Amino acid sequence: MALVERNEALTRLDGLLADAAAGRGRVALVTGTVATGKSALLSALADRAADGGALAVTAIGSRAERDLPLALLSQLFHDAPLPPPERERAMNLLFEGTRAAMVAEDMADGHIDVQIVHGLCTILLDLAERHPIALLVDDVHHADRASLLCLSYLARRVRPAHLLVVFSRSTFGRTEEPDWQNDLLRPGHGVHIPLEALSGGGVRLLAEELAGAEVAERLADRWYQLCGGNPLLLKALVADHRQAVAETGAEPDEPVVGEAYAAAVMNCLRQAEPRLLEVARGVAVLADPESLDQLTSIDPEHAQQAVRSLTAAGLLSMGAFRHPAARAAVLADVGPEQRAELHRRAAVLAYDRGASTREVAEHLVHASDVTQTWGVTVLEDAARQALRDGRVEAAVSYLKLAWKACTDDKHRVRIMTTLVRAEWRINPSTSAGYLPELSGALEKGVLRGSDALVLAKALLWHGQFGEAEHVLDHLGARAGELDADTSAELAATRPWLRCTYAPFVAHLPKSTTPVSTVSASRRFAAARTLASVISSTPGPDVSETVERILRGSRLDEMSLDTVESALLALTYAGHADRAAGWCDMFVEEAYTRRAPSRQARLAVVRAEVAVRTGNLPGAARYARTALEIMPPASWGVAIGHPLSLLIIASLAMGDFDDVREQLDQPVPEAMFQTRYGLHYLQARGRYSLATDHLGLALRDFQRCGDLMAAWGVDAPGLVAWRSDAAETYLRMGRPGQARRLAEEQLNRCTKEMPRAQGVGLRLLAATGQLRHRPMLLRQAADLLQNSGDLYELSRTLVDLAQAYHALGESRRAGMIGHRARTLAEQCEATPLRRALSQDEELDTTGDPAAPEVAGGAVAMLSDAERRVAALAAVGYTNREIADKLYITTSTVEQHLTRTYRKLNVTRRSDLPANLDTNLTITT
Structure with a gap:
């Protein structure tokens, strides 16, 4: 391997070797920081010496042999090709010198008899007279003192000899030149060759x-x-x-940057003096070179010199390690107690110089100890900032240490409630461990105000309803003593409680204190809107109200309830399509803020939106994601919501094995006293209906209705239990009771609820005479098309196709059956596709003439053409379309002609199912 950027140094050494061969002895000292190629240079010189006819005699200094007298010199004599008599003489001299040095009182100073030094050097000089020698000593800075004395003696006598003496010495961490080095480099025959790091x-x-x-x-x-x-x-x-x-x-x-790099960093540091390693550890702990002396107890001058040495060695840059892997490797090499002590000192130094609370808190956490009076305050401040920045895990670690260090009972309780809210973002189940202590603090009178509400909400989530009632009653008994902030929090909590835990509203004390903060005001408005939506019919301004709330909301410490309530209000009010975009935005924010429980809860809302827009695969995917992010054990009573959505979507797609697996999941009985239980009853009832257990299905739907009526939340947008029960009665052969429920459902709907209306009309049609069904089903299809629910639209079109077929209108039946199949395939609704396939008159899958229509072609249609085509696709005649859209029959024909040409189709049955479902069609 080539010596990169070392040619000049090697050329100089070649010249010195030539001088030595000519009888002009030379001494050279090669210096450089760690791993700069000193050893490789000496090895290359040894090879060149051998090639040039000289003898290369080598030795390597070792830290382990530094206290062994003449250890390095003995290497040279063992390597030198001495005749037997001279080798024996050399070994005797080494033995005598070593023994004398070992027993001497001043052994540490390398004392050795001058005659022994003279004798050993003479042997080497005599050898050089017979043969040119390159005597090469690597890492001379590790040589023992006695060997250095002998080598200095030899170096002063090389001038007339055929001898080149080359030493290599590391400058890594050394602040001054040793005396023997100055002695070696006397002018005239000593040469210094410094090696720099590679460019x-x-x-x-x-x-x-x-x-x-x-x-x-x-x-x-x-x-x-x-x-x-x-x-x-x-x-x-x-x-x-x-x-x-x-x-x-x-x-x-x-x-x-992996294990090899980390090992190389530590290899460099272990070659240095202990002081340098200590400074490196200080740099790894404290990113402030100016304070290293106070951190490590090394005087400032030596500390700064160490930093310069580490920088020259390529380990540091601008006072910090060049890569986190280097820092991690250094810290891993420090024992736990020493590392904790370093962080403890670093925390004090960082606090004294006014560092950020985050930096100070990190040192305190790594020290696992707080001894300063300001420590708890710093940790709390850092936790609040971390929660704002989305660093939830860090906030939890700060709060745990603050809680451990705090000695004031009231303050400890406040820290614990903040800790509960922080850990809730990661996994709500972890809060269960704090509930007994918080309940005990309530009994002692230490837990008060809004902190008691935190406890109540946690108890409700975990289904500990008796304890939750006790907390709420406790607040009610002290309603007159509550401060303004707590009263305002009660006001914001009341509508939220009504929406989710309705039976417990009576235990919550009423508050007339106005909500003062912006955050609490939004939370109150969102919960109140949701309560209004699920307890009565939503007004026309619901979407505007909710979207105004969402526009001003972000997922900070207390806002998830706001966002969740607002999104559910928008969804239950019949605007699931508008909720989807908002939900996706907040899911992304929860992800960036690394808040798993928030991601999971928002994924459930997204699954609810997907179910109501007919996106069955998406609903199943979102629900599974929610259960993967947060396992069932962490959901408490809320487990009913993700399970119900997964069951409903899987049923519609025909995945009964998955449904049975979800229904086998144990759920807490307390869940049935919550909104989550309503969703679960609906899902379980639908499974019983799909598997022909009609009595069980009806029981679940009726129980759901009874609970909703008792809680005052009997709105069609929440859980359409009447529609499900009506479908059950139809399967039982009791159309009269089915009709009564369908009519009740429709009476409760407004024009703002096209999805619920459409489902109700589909069921109402099934209870009436065959000749009246197409009219009702077409109205239902119009409403469902406007609602955006492709699955319910496909179900309605199946019924419509079957009605036309029964009436003998096979052409219409086939055309509508084709569109129903297309929608069912888009939704992956296998049972619907199977129902169409079983009826040969409705099965159009084998029609080779049905062309594929690209989405880009559909986009070429005008709004008027799309309206006409959408109605034609669901079986309306030209006259019916004209009456419906208040245009002439001729205009309808013109629109259809242009539509066929743009879409490259020739008949109504070829019209695509991917027409714009958001267009308003007057009914």
Whole structure:
């Protein structure tokens, strides 16, 4: 391997070797920081000496042998090709010198008899008279003192000898030149050859040799930034790169910093003096070079010199490690107690210089201890900031330490309630461990106000309703003592409680205090709107009200209830299509804020939206995602909502095995006292209906209706239990009771609820005479097309196709059956597709003449053409379309002619199912 950027140094050494061969002895000292190629240079010189006819005699200094007298010199004599008599003499002198030094009182000073020194050096000089010698000593800074004395003696006598003496010495972490070095480099025969770190060009050349030209072209510049010109670090980076290629089978686009790099960093540091390693540990802990002396108890001058040495070695840049992997490797090498002590000191230093609370808190957490009076306050401040920034895990760690360190009972309870809210973002089940202590604090009178509400909400989530009632009653008994903030929080909590835990509203004290903060006001408005939607018929301004709330909301510490209530209000009010975009935006925000429980709860809302727009695969996917992010055990009584949505979507897609698996999941009995239980009863009832257990289905639907009536939330947009019960009665052969329920459902609907109306009309049609069914079913199809629910639209079109077929209108039946099949396939509704396939008159799958219509062609239609085509596709005649749209029959024919031409079709049955379902069609 070539010596990159070392040609000049090697040329100078070649010249010194030639001088020595000519009888002009020379001494050279090669210096440089760690891993700059000193050893490689001496090895290359040894090879050149042998090629030139000289003898290369080598030795390597070792830290482990520094206290062994004459250890390094003995290496030279063992390596030198001495005749037997001289070798025996040399061994005797070494033995005598070692024994004398070992027993001498001043052994540490390397005391050795001058006659022994003279005798040993004479043997080497005599050998040089017979043969030119290159005496090469690597890492001389690790040599024992006695060997250094002998080598200094020899160096002063090389001038007339055929001898070149070359030493290499590391400057890594050394602040001054040793006395013996000045003695070696006397003018006239001593030469100093300093080696610098590789330049950027040098790194590129070495990278080409190690990894190839193509890899070097891509990565050399970044490798230079990571290694600082240190060849050892560069070789480690190349090794990590090769390991990544071997593991993945692909060339990484960016440098890979792995185990080899970390090991090389520690290899460099272990070659240094202990003081340098201590400073490196200080840098790894505290990103403030100016305070290293106080952190490490090393005087400022030596600390700064150590930083300069680490920088020259390529480990540091601008006072910090060049890569986090280097910092991590250094910290991993520190024992737990020492590391904690370093962080403890660093916390104090950071606080004293006014560092951010985040920096101070991080040091306190790593120290696992708080001894300063300001520590708890700093941790709380840092936790609040972390929650605002979406660093929930960090906030939890800060709060746990603050709670552990706090000695004031009331303050500890406040910290714990904040901790409950923070951990709730990650996993609500973790809060269960704090509930007994918080309940005990309530009994002692320590837990008060809004903190008691936090406890009540947590108890409700976990189904501990008796304890929750007790907390709410406790608040009610002290209603006159509540502060303004708590009263305002009660006002915002009351409508939220009504929407989800309706039976417990009576236990919550009433509050007349106005909501003062913007955040609480939005939460109150969203919950009140949701309560209005599920307890009565939604007004025409619901969507505007909700979207105004959503526009001003972000997922900060307290806003998930606001966002969730607003999205559900929009969905239950019949505007699921408008809720989808908002929901996606907040799901993304929850992801960026790393709040798993929020991601899961919003995924459930997104699944609800998907169910109501007929996106069955999407609904199943969102519901599964919610259950994967947050396992069932963490959902408490809310488990009913994701399970119900997964069951409903899987049923519609015909995946009965998955449905049975979900129904086997244990659910808490307390769930049936919540809104989540209503959704679950509907889903379980639909499974019983699909499997012909009609009595069980009817029981679940009626129980759902009884609960909704008792709670005052009997709105069609929440759970359409009447429609489900009516369908059950139809299957039982009791159309009269089915008709009564369908009519009740329709009476409760307004024009703002096209989906619920459409489903009701479909069921009403099934209870009437055959000749009246097409009219009702076409009205239902219009409404469902406007609502955006493709699944319910496809169900209605199936019924419509079957009605036309029964009336003998096979052409219409086939045309509508074709569109129903297309929609069923889009929704992946296997049972619907199967129902169509079983009726040969409605099965159009084998029609080779049915062309595919591209979405781009549909986009070419005008609004008027789309309206006409959409009605024609569901079986309306030209006259009926004209009456419906208040246009002439001729105009209808013209629109259809242009539509056929643009879509490249020839008949109504070829009209696509992907017409714009959001167009308003007057009914």
